[in-house]
Amino acid sequence: MKLLLIYRLARVFLHLAIGMTKSLLVFPWLDAQGRNRRIRAWARQLLAICGVHVELRQSGQAALERVMVVANHVSWLDIFVIDAVHPCRFVAKSEIRSWPILGWLAARAGTIFISRGSKRDLRKIFQGLVDKLQAGERIGFFPEGTTAAQGQLLPFHANLFEAAIDARVPVQPFAVSYVDADGKPHPTVDYIDDMTFAESLVAILCGPPVTARLVCLAPIDSAGQHRRELALAARSAVAAALNIT
Numbered sequence: 001m002k003l004l005l006i007y008r009l010a011r012v013f014l015h016l017a018i019g020m021t022k023s024l025l026v027f028p029w030l031d032a033q034g035r036n037r038r039i040r041a042w043a044r045q046l047l048a049i050c051g052v053h054v055e056l057r058q059s060g061q062a063a064l065e066r067v068m069v070v071a072n073h074v075s076w077l078d079i080f081v082i083d084a085v086h087p088c089r090f091v092a093k094s095e096i097r098s099w100p101i102l103g104w105l106a107a108r109a110g111t112i113f114i115s116r117g118s119k120r121d122l123r124k125i126f127q128g129l130v131d132k133l134q135a136g137e138r139i140g141f142f143p144e145g146t147t148a149a150q151g152q153l154l155p156f157h158a159n160l161f162e163a164a165i166d167a168r169v170p171v172q173p174f175a176v177s178y179v180d181a182d183g184k185p186h187p188t189v190d191y192i193d194d195m196t197f198a199e200s201l202v203a204i205l206c207g208p209p210v211t212a213r214l215v216c217l218a219p220i221d222s223a224g225q226h227r228r229e230l231a232l233a234a235r236s237a238v239a240a241a242l243n244i245t
Helices: 002-025 032-049 077-083 094-098 102-108 119-134 161-167 197-206 227-241
Strands: 052-058 068-071 089-093 112-114 139-141 171-179 210-216
Touching: 002 032, 002 102, 002 197, 032 052, 032 077, 052 077, 068 077, 068 161, 068 227, 077 171, 077 210, 089 094, 089 119, 094 102, 094 112, 112 119, 119 139, 119 161, 161 227, 171 227
Parallel strands: 052 210, 068 139, 068 171, 089 112, 089 139
Antiparallel strands: 171 210
């Protein structure tokens, strides 16, 4: 088991090193579509190394290009699961920037970092989000604001939904879940409480294979909506897809 873990960790770090090299030497020469293709391929490869297979399920219209993506938040894997199918520029808590290697890669991939609880920070990035959405970029965030164990869904914070309204783009909800070979919630994926990133990574690498189920839900029109209405509608759609009452 130790030798297998060492082997898998070595593959993860090699893949991260390749990602760093490409982001420095290749990304500056690519357009948005080229970057998205490489982000998608890199995310899929990382998940494969971690023993995670992505299963996309469509519920309604296919994911739109010019859209604000929202999803429930279970694990640090969520970003890569979504990027493996529909790459986004994510809004993420500022602590992620300090993560070794991954934080740097997230910044290079265009992640928008925000200090949790900082109204000044929120105001500062808000107009930038609107501009990016209007320019056709796909922006993603996790409105729960933190991770929750599978089977739970926290309230959706409404503030950032205002950007979709101002940019006149729809909200595209995704439901994320992780199951084992029997279709039951996977025991090692939850990234909650005081678990560190290193502990979570080791648990996943040592655990059985993971199937990440990503359900693409019908987009929600933001026209004429209040941000709280949008947040409630998105949460209701995600809850229904996850069979959470």
